Amino acid sequence: MEIKLMTILLIEVTLAIISHEALANGFLSRPNSQEAASSNNHRNTNAVKSIRSEDGDIIDCIDIYKQPAFNHPALKNHKIQMKPSYVPTKDITSYKANTAKTSKQRKGEIPIALTTQLWHRSGSCPEGTVPIRRMQKKSPYEARKPSFFQHSKKFNISTPMLHSEGFAYLGAKGDIYVWNPRVELDDEFSTSQVALKSGSHNNFEAVEAGWAVNPGLYKDRQTRFFVYWTDDSSRETGCFDQFCPGFVQVNKEIALGAALLPNSTRGQLAVPMIVYIFKDLKTNNWWINYGEKTNVGYWPAELFTSLNHYAQTVQWGGEVYSANLETFGTRPHTATQMGSGEYGYPHYDVGVIKRIRVLDNSLALKYPEFTASFSDEYDCYSYQLFKGRLDPEFYYGGPGRNWKCP
Secondary structure, three states: OOOHHHHHHHHHHHHHHHHHHEEEHOOOOOOOOOHHHOOOOOOOOOOOEEEEEOOOOOEEEEEHHHHHHHHHHHHOOOOOOOOOOOOOOOOOOOOOOOOOOOOOOOOOOOOOOOOOOHHHOOOOOOOOOOEEOOOOOOOOHHOOOOOOOOOHHHHHHHOOEEEEEEEEEEEEEEEEOOOOOOOOOOEEEEEEEEEEEEEOOOEEEEEEEEEEEEEHHHHOOOOOOEEEOOOOOOOOOEEEEEOOOOOEEEOOOOOOEOOOOOOOOEEEEEEEEEEEEEOOOOOOOOEEOOOOOEEEEOOOOOHHHHOOOOOOEEEEEEEEEHHHHHHHOOOOOOOOEOOOOOOOOOOOOEEEEEEEEOOOOOOOOOOOOOOOEOOOOOOOOEEEEOOOOOOOOEEEEEEEEEEOEE
């Protein structure tokens, strides 16, 4: 009997020590919904409902007030902004092509379909919840990535981009056509995105959104919707989706990291994903609008310093992450594709971003006054900014390894 009492006492003392240490580190200020959602083999304890998608994904419908964002220490007392104060939608760019909706087909073009998410076929989340893709637990390094703005050998990045700077940017937008490029190795990825940055080259804050094929993170090679942020040039902070706390979701229809359907197919179907990132002038939160109708959520102002004023740089384009790039002199070069896998030139079967827009202090969307284009490895992944009689369009992509890029 005495042994049993001693055992019980020892367990209680151990639990008290653990609880004290957890409180000291702020871990018990809110239920740890990120940990609960971090394993594909374990149901999220905060889930009001769980939906199994056709592709094997599990979408947990989480109480909006118990979502992973609030595990971030800066958001302990954050009050959720349920909708933007104002969504700037006025477009003053003069190109005639802007008067037609993206979903409409121009004469002679292949059919166009707007993208959606695969899990919608299997169910929907109830009001008061947000859809969180159940994910495997990742280390902080695996959940992060070098930012779109980092271009040096140590970051293993190759990207062709359209770049704009010189103004105070309050938002950026683009119709990013969705493809499913081949990714050769599990520790590589291929993305296409819109991104905004503030700060110097070595010390900046950034927010990004677009689509990605990232087998190391998502455990498959489907094309998925992603968001990304950092407040220190991706040295210690920031990550994809909700693999770490930060992004606050308010919409019950769009799940970060979920598979996109359909994808563009060569000569048959063109599928744009319309992404718009903009700053709320009242709260300084950075919002993501998806498909010109859905305000998915936002990065709270508490996460940033310089981005609380405005972004200094905007970029549109593609990105491949690999240790086998030309900049390292590594042979052979990775065969991971970008965009559709075709070089960037004006054609239907190529990666492209259309209706390229920035938002400035006029609160009107317009084609940027200044742009420059750049590619880290032009023989591997090329680009062309096409300025015809229509709205300028940025074509980009490539096959990776080929006779010009051995």
